[in-house]
Amino acid sequence: MTPRKIPMRMCTGCGEMKPKRELIRVVKQPDGSIVLDATGKKSGRGAYVCPQSECLRKAQKVRRLEKAFACRIDVGVYEALAAAMAEQEAEQNG
Numbered sequence: 340m341t342p343r344k345i346p347m348r349m350c351t352g353c354g355e356m357k358p359k360r361e362l363i364r365v366v367k368q369p370d371g372s373i374v375l376d377a378t379g380k381k382s383g384r385g386a387y388v389c390p391q392s393e394c395l396r397k398a399q400k401v402r403r404l405e406k407a408f409a410c411r412i413d414v415g416v417y418e419a420l421a422a423a424m425a426e427q428e429a430e431q432n433g
Contacts, residue, residue: 348387351403352394362387367408373416375423392424
């Protein structure tokens with residue numbers, strides 16, 4: 340039996356290629372809202388970020404999510420993403 344191919348995605352913050360399961364998907368939904376997708380199954384255009392808040396800050400600084408989604412992203416959206424990411428980190432740690 341051949342080993343399964345692991346899907347790789349690039350983090351928009353650090354630019355490293357990592358297994359898709361290790362990254363958090365950020366989705367621009369069809370209605371235009373931007374949310375974190377922990378399941379990886381929400382419909383819409385996706386971009387990936389490492390689970391560290393530092394990568395989200397880098398992506399915001401260089402506007403990589405705005406380039407990926409071809410739209411302007413409000414600062415409040417980044418704050419909501421950072422809060423959701425911190426919440427996920429807290430759940431995983433404990």
